[in-house]
Amino acid sequence: MSKSSYLRRMKPIVKTSDVLNVEHSEMLKDEELGELRYANDDVIIIDNIQRVSEDWPAIRLNMLLVAYCREGRVQLSINGRTHMAYKGNLILCNGMQVLSNAMFSYDFVCDIMCISNRRVDEIIHTDNKAMDTFLYVTDNPVLQLSDEEYEVYATYKEFFERKLHMQRHEYFSRSFDGMLAAAIYDFLAIIQRQRQGRAATMPEVAATSDHAKAIVRKFLLLLVEDESRHHGVKYFSDILCITPKYLASICKQQTGKTPSRWIREQLVEKIRSMLLNTTLSSKEISQRLEFPNPSFFGRFVRQHLGCTPIEFRKKNK
Numbered sequence: 001m002s003k004s005s006y007l008r009r010m011k012p013i014v015k016t017s018d019v020l021n022v023e024h025s026e027m028l029k030d031e032e033l034g035e036l037r038y039a040n041d042d043v044i045i046i047d048n049i050q051r052v053s054e055d056w057p058a059i060r061l062n063m064l065l066v067a068y069c070r071e072g073r074v075q076l077s078i079n080g081r082t083h084m085a086y087k088g089n090l091i092l093c094n095g096m097q098v099l100s101n102a103m104f105s106y107d108f109v110c111d112i113m114c115i116s117n118r119r120v121d122e123i124i125h126t127d128n129k130a131m132d133t134f135l136y137v138t139d140n141p142v143l144q145l146s147d148e149e150y151e152v153y154a155t156y157k158e159f160f161e162r163k164l165h166m167q168r169h170e171y172f173s174r175s176f177d178g179m180l181a182a183a184i185y186d187f188l189a190i191i192q193r194q195r196q197g198r199a200a201t202m203p204e205v206a207a208t209s210d211h212a213k214a215i216v217r218k219f220l221l222l223l224v225e226d227e228s229r230h231h232g233v234k235y236f237s238d239i240l241c242i243t244p245k246y247l248a249s250i251c252k253q254q255t256g257k258t259p260s261r262w263i264r265e266q267l268v269e270k271i272r273s274m275l276l277n278t279t280l281s282s283k284e285i286s287q288r289l290e291f292p293n294p295s296f297f298g299r300f301v302r303q304h305l306g307c308t309p310i311e312f313r314k315k316n317k
Contacts, residue, residue: 058100072108
C-alpha cells in the first residue's frame with residue numbers, strides 16, 4: 001500500500017498550538033480508552049487501546065509512557081519531528097516531549113504502561129549515566145525490540161498485573177518499589193543497547209547539531225554530578241558561560257521545566273533518599289547539601305515533603 005493511500009485510512013488528531021500537560025492520574029479518566037489492568041500511584045497498565053479521541057490536543061506527559069504497538073501503525077509528531085511506529089515497536093515518551101498531530105491506522109492496537117515521574121526521577125536524578133540515556137529517548141522515542149527485549153517488557157508488565165491480586169504484607173510496598181526500580185533500569189538498558197547499535201551505523205549528531213539542546217543536556221548532567229547541593233540557577237549558568245535568563249528560556253523550551261524546578265526536584269529526591277537510606281542527622285544532611293542553616297533546611301523539607309525530617313523518617317520506616 002502506498003504511503004498516501006495508507007494515510008487516507010488513518011484517523012487524524014486535531015492540531016492545536018496549546019500544549020496540555022497530562023498528569024499520571026489523568027490516564028484513568030477515559031474509561032473507554034482500553035482495558036485497565038493495574039493502577040496505583042506509580043504504575044498504570046492499560047491494554048488493547050484502539051479508540052483514540054479525535055480531538056486530542058498537543059500534550060506533554062508528566063510521566064514515562066511505555067507503549068507497545070501490537071497491531072497497525074501510528075504517525076505522530078514528537079517535539080516537532082515526525083515519527084512512525086509499527087507492529088512490534090516500543091514508544092517511550094517522557095515529560096520532555098510534546099506529542100501532537102497523531103494519526104492512527106484503523107487496525108491500530110497498543111498496550112501502555114505509565115510510570116510516575118517521581119519513580120523515574122529517583123533514578124535519573126542520582127545517576128549521571130541514567131540521565132544521559134534517558135535524554136537520548138527525547139530524540140529517539142521509537143525502538144524496535146528484539147525477542148529478548150520484548151520478553152523483558154512483557155515480564156514486567158505481567159508482574160505488575162499480578163501484584164494487584166497479591167495479598168498485601170508488611171514489605172509489599174518495598175518489594176514493589178524494588179521491582180519498579182529494576183524495571184526502569186532494564187528499560188534504560190534496552191535504550192542503551194539500541195543507542196549503541198544505532199551509533200555503529202548512524203553516528204549521533206543531534207546532541208551537537210542543536211546548540212540549545214546541547215546546553216540543556218549539559219545542564220542536566222551537571223545537575224546530577226553536583227550531587228544535589230543547594231545551588232541556584234546562576235551557579236549552573238556561570239559554569240555554562242550563559243546568562244540565567246537564557247538557561248531558563250531554553251530549558252523550559254526543551255524540557256517543559258524551568259531550571260529552578262529541575263534543581264528543586266533533584267534536591268527533594270536527594271533529601272528523600274538521605275533521610276530514608278542513611279543515619280545522618282538533619283543537621284548533617286543540611287551541611288552536606290550546603291543549606292544556609294538547619295532551620296532553612298527544616299522549612300524546605302516541610303514545604304516539599306509535607307512534614308519535618310524526623311516525622312518523614314518515622315512515617316517511612
